Amino acid sequence: MSRLFVLAATLGGLYLAAPVLHAQNIVRCESSGGQYQSCPADTRGGVTLSRQLSSQGCWQNDTWGYDRNRIWVTHGCRAEFAVGSQSSGSSGNSNSNAVAAAAVVALLGAAVLASKHHDDDRNDDDGRYDGYSFRCESNDNRYVSCPLPGSRGDVDIRRQLSKSPCRYGQSWGRDRHSVWVDDGCRAEFVVY
Template sequence: MNTMKLGIAVLVAFATVAPALADTIRCESDNGRERYCRGNTRGGVYLQTQLSSSGCYQGDTWGYDGGGIWVSAGCRAIFQTGGNYYPNGYNPNGYYPNNNNNHHNNNNDGAVAAVALAAIIGAAVVASSSSKNKSNSGDSYETTYNNGCNAGTKDRNAGKSRDYTRHSGSYSGSNEQAYSSGYNKCWSN
């Protein structure tokens, strides 16, 4: 296998292993109080499932720092971490709370090691059998977040209700979370 194919194999292996390092954190604001849930958030955080009827808006009723996730104003949700959703450490909410509460951590080091090994072997097979390196990457999280922010600001200034879905043609399904986070953050500012 030549050097370029080996390099591609290693990059594919790392890209495949990153989701395996993800963690699920359930964090709930009780009676409207702020709560901080510890966890490894260095790879980014996104809201996986909202559990509350109260809105969960990134930067408004939830956010995160390097040590965990905070929720407030009745936001209750399950968050996914470890997916590197903020390139170059970009954190759009910038809020860093001081209180510490609960963190639910799933430690699957053995499973991660097995996935890593399978990913490396799979990447080597793919690299050795493929002659082309195809790339189909969409907009970055940051770009999509900023586009949502701009739309949220325009809608707020025009007196429209908070509803990012009216701009559904401006983002793909895989970028919806980034767009909605930016929209909601800037609509409420």
């Protein structure tokens, strides 16, 4: 599939979905010192993680979640959350879901293409970072440190490769210039 086609499909999907989408509010909620924090929000229209601000992982129903009138975070998760309805909910408009689905498919196609581009640029021989993602693997349950260029960006797991769990602070973590893995954690990490 050509990049031009994916771009055209993405823009077309966004254009068609524009009348269906509503503006969302952004709520910032931060767990300082690993402590539980609750942030007031009208969550009736749903909540999604918009932007992670911490190097500690933010996983829904683990280190963050929400109920009817608040968002909560814990274990160092700091993030901005998109709060609000994403569809018009108008009755009698049976095409709303189809249009929204087409936009999502187009966006996913663009994301897959971008991901493939970055994967192709990565040096698979040594797994070191030279783009947005890199691999770091604890083979035979050994401690391994994988260098990062400087200290830029937050790090999170993009895709776990091992059967052994990768848990932040237990089997993987980050210091100033590297990511470390241990106890069989093997994963593809992303810097953003």
